[in-house]
Amino acid sequence: MKLIFEKSISGRKSSLLPACDVPEVELDAAYQRQSELPLPELCETDVSRHYTQLCQRVHGVNCGFYPLGSCTMKYNPRINEEMAALPGFTAIHPLAPKASTEGCREVYETAARYLCEISGMDGMTFQPAAGAHGEFTGVMLIKQYHVSRGDTARTKIIVPDSAHGTNPATAAMCGFEVVNIASAPNGCVDLEALKAVLGPDVAGLMLTNPNTVGIFDENILEITRLVHECGGLCYYDGANLNAVMGVVRPGDMGFDCIHMNLHKTFSTPHGGGGPGAGAVGCKEFLKKFLPKSVLMEEAGHIQVRMFEGNFLVVVRALTYLMTLGKEGVPEAAINAVLNANYLMRKIQGTFEPAFDRTCMHEFVLDLSEFKKETGVSALDVAKSLIDRGMHPPTMYFPLIVHEALMLEPTETESKQTLDEAAEIFRDLYKLAFTDPEYMHAAPHHAQIGRPDEVKAARNPILRWEQA
Ligand SMILES: *Cc1c(COP(=O)(O)O)cnc(C)c1O
Secondary structure, X not given: OOOOOOOOOOOOOOOOOOOOOOOOOOOOHHHOOOOOOOOOOOOHHHHHHHHHHHHHOOOOOOOOOOOEOOOOOOOOOHHHHHHHOOHHHHOOOOOOOHHHOHHHHHHHHHHXXXXXXXXXXXXXXXXXXXXXXXXXXXXXXXXXXXXXXXXXXXXXXXXXXXXXXXXXXXXXXXXXXXXXXXXXXXXXXXXXHXXXXXXOOEEEEEEOOOOOOOOOOOOHHHHHHXXXXXXXXXXXEEOOOOOOOOOOOOOOOOOOEEXXXXXXXXXXXXXXXXXXXXXXXXXXXXXXXXXXXXXXXXXXXXXXXXXXXXXXXXXXXXXXXXXXXXHXXXXXXXXXXXXXXXXXXXXXXXXXXXXXXXXXXXXXXXXXXXXXXXXXXXXXXXXXXXXXXXXXXXXXXXXXXXXXXXXXXXXXXOXXXXXXXXXXXXXXXXXXXXXXXXHHOOOOOXXXXXXXXXXXXXXXXXXXXXX
């Protein structure tokens, strides 16, 4: 497919400017462009077709099943977009006087109240633009808390080996030494390993529960008690709250602060790097360290982002919460858990779960035995799923499971979709024994097959250069 620049035809236009109705002024030479601006020249149909063709080349949650574990690719109700498009929200200026931003303030305050109730926290900021940014903000609250008490000996943050990669990265960014602890054989925190590293040098623990293998850690109260006993604080990675929202509260599990990805659980479209929001909640005693906010009048120190963060993401999250209501929120969580267990059991007997027990909103398949038998890897299966119209699950994560495929069907999928997905998995399982070569070469029907992912990450070419 040609780039939009390559489709350009000199002199073609898609805009007509109105006649100038003010006196023309000649700009100083210093402000004048020295060469032509190399913008593509196309008519409106060309532009429209170009972008429509581009979006037909990607797989989104609006095209088909998208069971990307840990990322909650659920359907985003269209009413959220309608609300986020209201001129009162889109045309507001961040420096507008208080009297004209009362509506926005009410959106923030209501969303904060609901999310505090869901998470069991007392204060909230919406400034962070993503989950990782929320983690950074939350761990800085922990740091500020210790420093404010003159307790500067706490230099370590404990992170289990099953954690999302952003957790150790965050702890390091905040200037802490990362202490990794190995998981117990059931994928949960190993209490003895935890006890062994606890001490007066520990600032806190970062944890997600249910953890990244989709299992709820039943020792959670003991874990948070142990950390508190040694003077540390507990950080909850609530990027994905789909299994627990409205059912159990991280605050009641003993956590002191949390971030929630509004762009996952609370239904803002994500992927491709669109705007997000990593709302950070904290207990009363940490509220004074929250970032400064003009609208919410929190007494903070610093800001972590200009103005109030990605406001329209909060509008979408609030719309979603108000649509579901107090009964709908736990119902969505319960259905997410039901769907994950249903799909796991329908696939079982071919690909086997890494942990054969009731899962929460997601589960991990362990393909290491299957690979030994067939030579077909988790990557080959993932690539083969693309040919069947399904987005691949998360691969090779968490690191504690080898040849991992991590599936999160979400609550918005019907039984028929899950049955079809299970059938596809069972088909591919059989195919691996009869035609492994075909799977090594998959995908066969996609625009791009197997890009060099390391090169794409290390050396991305994102800009068109004029020849
Ligand atoms: C997605 C995710 C994050 C990071 O969120 P971003 O918005 O991508 O920065 C952190 N932890 C977990 C468990 C996640 O699933």
